[in-house]
Amino acid sequence: MNPVLSEPRLRVVVVDDHRLFRAGVIAELGDAVDVVGEANDVPSAIAVIEATAPDVALLDVHLVGSSGREVIDALRGSNLAVRFLALSVSDAQEDVIDLVRAGARGYVTKHIDGADLIDAIRRVAAGDAVFSPHLAGFVLDAFTTAPAESTPARPGQLTPREHQVMQYLARGYAYKEIAQTLKISLKTVESHASAVLRKLQLSSRHHITRWAAEHRLL
């Protein structure tokens, strides 16, 4: 499953305002990755990431008094190749979507077990998108109208295949299981996921904001 076993271990920074949670995550990651730094707020996160230039930063959606989004925004101009994976107990969709739109390559809830988290980190480091069932659900909710089978998808809409992949992800299927079920290659599943992530990031802010507003009203 892991094609980079022989390569050097991935360098990871953990940003979360709860010390206990950071300790728990680091323990779960074990030897699979190299945790090179920790931070508990926005300024220290920016400093640690700039100093250590990690491959992946695990970023809590909510940091005390601010959002993980500020870390992504602050580092956008830099030359660092760091990729962000959002991590949260919060299911507030707007916040999660906001972080993904800011540039996070994926979102997982803190219920995720160690093996899945390591897998997600590797995926993000390789430039793929990571959709937890929840994020896939948010995406399906955001792009409310399911695409018709025949008509080509308009920009900012999901293609039928993308919609299907998202639905499998929301149902708790792993990428590999989706590939087997749909009889397509793992690479194809990954490229669908990346395409959806791109659409999420590029779709007009207005569309998402309106969705969030409507969603709150329900």
Place this chain on the structure above:
Amino acid sequence: MALVDTPEAHRPARRARLDGDESLVLGVAARLARQLDVDPLALRAAFVVLTVAGGWGAILYAAAWATLVWRQPDPHPATTTTDEGRDGRAGVAVATVGVLLVLRSQAAGFQDLLVWPAVIVAAVVVLGWRHLSSETPRTQLYRLAGGLLLVVGGFAYLASADLPVRAMRDGGIALAVVVAGVALAFAPWVVQLTRSLAEERRERIRADERAEVATHLHDSVLQTLTLLQKRSDDPMLMAALARHQERELRQWLYGNPTSPAGGTFRQAVETMVSQVEDQHLVHVDNVTVGDGPIEDQIAMVLSAAREALVNAAKFSGERTLSLYAELRDHHVELFVRDRGRGFRLDEVADDRKGISDSIVARLGRLGGQANVRTAPGAGTEVHLRLELSA
């Protein structure tokens, strides 16, 4: 009070000086002011004005001195005022006296009758400057109300006095000027008062919110934490307690408190999930898409999904289940999935098959479909779908 160490303060024998450190002439105004808890300057202004206006001030002053001289002064003066305020009041007093004197000698219609309203207004100004910031907003409000009452009283007095028309006009102009002065004098104070009232209100709202949060955390989170410590020997129960608490807290933090009576699809799914989690000590990874009111058909699909969840919790051997629930305009669709041991669909007399059959039959009666995909070792997924007649 820089005057504390003057020689007068150390000579109690000189009883003519009533109040060593505050007195200007004989200390009557200072002493009286302390007794009445008003500003000595207001009294001084009153004495001066009354003296100028007809000599009554001097008489009153003498009378006050004669009566007050027998009382011992309080060695620890309680009232202190800032020098800044003193300067402001002194300015007002001097200006008022000056204006009164000029008016009295120059203005033809300015009679002694008009002196009274002027005095009242001057008193209002002096009182208004008093304790600019050291009082609570409430007493400041009372003071403001009192001041306004005085101004209105001055006008009423003026109106009731039998004055010639010309004098009335001149007096009116003079009063208008003074009132404008009062308005100017009060403006910063009113602004400050409004601001501090708003601040007080914000503070109260914040305190209420803090109290509400504290109460809620105490009733729920702290209780659960205590329970967790007591039952730390039972991991299953601990997990269930923690899950229950998490759900409750999440609902409190992000939930919609004003939900409609019948509930929405999302809420119904959440309720169902929490019940299954609590009764069967499993974790359900719940992803819900879309929302809307619960109709009878949808409720029946949900109860079938509940049976599928319970089934998976009992027989799959897995502690984590996945639920995907989707409500669109024209259909409702649910997937219940576990990665447990699975089973062979064609096996007879299997409990799970019986339950599966009942789920399938239930959806069939509604006009929907139910599919069970399973194989030994490959987990189970129950798929429920119902087209809605919109």
